[in-house]
Amino acid sequence: MGQHFHPKSGVIDHFDLKPGRLLARKYEVIQPLGTGWEGEVFLVREHPTGIERAVKLFYPHRNLKDRTANFYARKLHKLRHCSIAIQYHTRETITYRTVPITFLVSEFVEGELLTSFLGRQPGKRLTPFQALHLLHALATGIECIHLLKEYHGDLHTDNIIVQRYGLGFDLKLLDFYHWRAPKPDNIHDDVIDLIRILYDAVGGQKHYKHQPHVIKDICCGLKRSLILKKYRTAGHLREHLETLTWQ
Numbered sequence: 001m002g003q004h005f006h007p008k009s010g011v012i013d014h015f016d017l018k019p020g021r022l023l024a025r026k027y028e029v030i031q032p033l034g035t036g037w038e039g040e041v042f043l044v045r046e047h048p049t050g051i052e053r054a055v056k057l058f059y060p061h062r063n064l065k066d067r068t069a070n071f072y073a074r075k076l077h078k079l080r081h082c083s084i085a086i087q088y089h090t091r092e093t094i095t096y097r098t099v100p101i102t103f104l105v106s107e108f109v110e111g112e113l114l115t116s117f118l119g120r121q122p123g124k125r126l127t128p129f130q131a132l133h134l135l136h137a138l139a140t141g142i143e144c145i146h147l148l149k150e151y152h153g154d155l156h157t158d159n160i161i162v163q164r165y166g167l168g169f170d171l172k173l174l175d176f177y178h179w180r181a182p183k184p185d186n187i188h189d190d191v192i193d194l195i196r197i198l199y200d201a202v203g204g205q206k207h208y209k210h211q212p213h214v215i216k217d218i219c220c221g222l223k224r225s226l227i228l229k230k231y232r233t234a235g236h237l238r239e240h241l242e243t244l245t246w247q
Helices: 064-078 114-119 128-147 184-201 213-222 224-230 234-243
Strands: 027-035 039-046 052-058 088-096 099-107 160-165 169-173
Touching (some): 027 052, 064 099, 114 184, 128 169, 128 184, 128 234, 184 213
Antiparallel strands (some): 039 052, 088 099, 160 169
16 A cells, blocks of 8 residues: 655645554554545554544645644534544644644544444344334434534445444444535435435345335335425434334
């Protein structure tokens, strides 16, 4: 894996951080965790505590005047009491190829992407009963975010981590892609995404016609207008799940 640096434009679009490298004299790089539009995430070990953390380094051209990093940090701090959101710790700066790079330090969330979790289930899908528990955990978490007048904006199975599964689900959300102030459509998009996750979790189009009424009643055939007529927010969806009659 080589480092990408374009001398003419001065654009850095990849960080070649080898295991063992020390960031800000106290975060030892262990391994990369993922890459996004605005930067890259690495698993690190904090010195001298030995605690594992996640750090997100921002590409300079995606973080002009630190606006993206600062907005991201403020949003995570605002959501610190929402258990589904990753907990932000602090902000640091390093020099990479003579360029100042900002990175944010947050908790390292152990678990499995929901995509992978679903892929390991019998038939690569959940039973309706399990899927409703998944949806309830997600709706409860997103409701907390909505009550703080925020939203996620890009909910799907590749940015949800399953930390624990038993009677219910313990979940964490990865990326919050959008930074604008929320509008009603943003909240509605989150609700539609929640319903889509339920639809996919029970097997998608291939198995939809065989689903019980309780699932079809929530999914509404994925028709946006019908879904939003029933559930305007994640809170409405949570309330429905907690009062539905299983038949």
